[in-house]
Amino acid sequence: MAAQVIADDAEALAVAAELATRFRAGASERDAERRLPREEVDQLSASGLLAVTVPAGHGGADVRQETLAEVFRLLATADGSLAQIPQSHFVYVNVIRRQGSEQQRKFFYGELLDGRRFGNAQSEAGTRHVQDIRTRLEPRPDGSYLLTGVKQYATGALFADWIPVLARAEDDTLRVAYVPRDAPGLSVIDDWDGMGQRTTASGTVRLDGVPVPADRVLPHHLTFQGPQLHGAVAQLLHAAIDTGIAGGALAEAAEFVRTKSRPWFESGAETAVEDPLLIQRFGELAIQVRASEALLREAARTVDAASADLTDDSAAEASIAVAVAKAHAAHTAVEVAGALFEVSGTRSALNSLNLHRHWRDARTHTLHDPPRWKIQHIGRYVLNGTRPPRHGLL
Structure with missing residues (x-):
């Protein structure tokens, strides 16, 4: 498979923005028909985005985590499902970077630069809990x-x-x-x-x-024997997906109200966009989305800082910052995707419009791991200085 090689962070963001525009056009139909995005995933590979974390010494762009999180956020504004597909790809590229031998790195980095994709075979059903691996x-x-x-x-x-x-x-x-x-x-x-x-x-x-x-x-297993960012990086990408879903839902709600909604008769407004109660609600939702975006950026920068100077303390700071971003984004995604109907009115509930895909994506993706446990770790860290545990879900 031929793939472009992305040179730097700026190019990665430009490519992600262009792909997001392209993928947005067919997102609703793909979801409604459950048409798997094989062509779109091939385009993702060919674009070079899947190799952007390959180290510069091996020919890659070695982009910052802040850039990678923004790539995922952009893709998720267009299609939450499509953005989820490469999340594990980058997690297991990170395993190679951390635990691979020089020979293994050379081989797999070459595969990535050629456009090859990593999948995921991690979770098991019927076991005692998510880390009870029996394979x-x-x-x-x-x-x-x-x-x-x-x-x-x-x-x-x-x-x-x-x-x-x-x-x-x-x-x-x-x-x-x-x-x-x-x-x-x-x-x-x-x-x-x-x-x-x-x-x-x-x-x-x-x-x-x-x-x-x-x-x-x-x-x-060696990943978790010292300070590590494996879980923080994985969760940062999940937070980016939730944040993107929220942003995409808000944008579609605004477009619907601008073009299809009628004002409530008691408002005295000529158009829906002049309805003061709708304006108020959009303002509240925008604050939520912008807060999630800001927390995502802060978390990504904290991970980048920890990568440059990895200690128990810097790893803990990164994990907590990501936990904050993920907990907030999970709440925001579900709230904003649900509020889409509140602000858009009865017609928005038509199945043929498929606006409910945003809520279904948000509700499904945010079940990946419970924010309530992230909040526990945040509270223990703030109150008692207790570092979060070393595992891949925080």
Whole structure:
């Protein structure tokens, strides 16, 4: 697959803005028909955006996290589902950066610069909790492995060239196995039927004795033995998606009121945009969205600062800043996407208009991990100086 190579942060933002405009045009139809965005994902790969975190020494732009968060926010204003698909891609690029050998980095960075995509096979259903991983890497006499398990909510796997699989080794430590999409024994099933994020293809991955060479397995457990930003980076992108969904919903609500709504007869206004109560409500919603955008930028800058000087304290500051942004954005996305109907009136509820896709996307995506636990960690940090735990969800 031929892909452009993006040179710097400014180019990454320009490309993301152009793609967001392009993707917005068909977002409602794709959602209504549950038409998977294969062509759009190919365009994303060809644009070079999926390689923007490759280090400069390996030929990439090595953009700031502030830039990456803005890329995701822009894409999510257009299509919340499409923006979700590459989230795990960047998470597992980050694992290579942190835990890969020089040889592994050279190989996979080359793949990324050529437009290759990483999927995700992480979560499992029916276990005690989200970190109860039961997929196993069984060692073979030649040093390679056999990979066995079942993964669900595998966003991006259907569109991937490589599927990073979270698994336990023989000693029960956590590893990531990078498996080609066409590996024998691996199947990806498009059985996702969520009410929102309908076109993410977040289905099931089955692994039936999949052979994995030793040099395709990374020691992910080492990520959490010292100060780390793995969870902060992953959650920053989720916060960017929620913030983008909120912004997209507000923009569509404003357009609907400007072009299709009538004023309430008691307002005395000639047009809906002159209705003082609608003006008041749009002002309140805009404050919420702008606050989420500001918190997202602050969190991203805090992550960038921690990347430059990683310590227990800087990692904690980054995780807390991201937790604040994510908790606020989750609330904002659901509130604004729901308020779209409040300000737009009865006609906005027509199924044929599909304006409810914003709320369905917001409500579905914000279930990824509970903001109530983020607020607990924020409170403990502020009140007692307790650093947040080291795991991939904070």
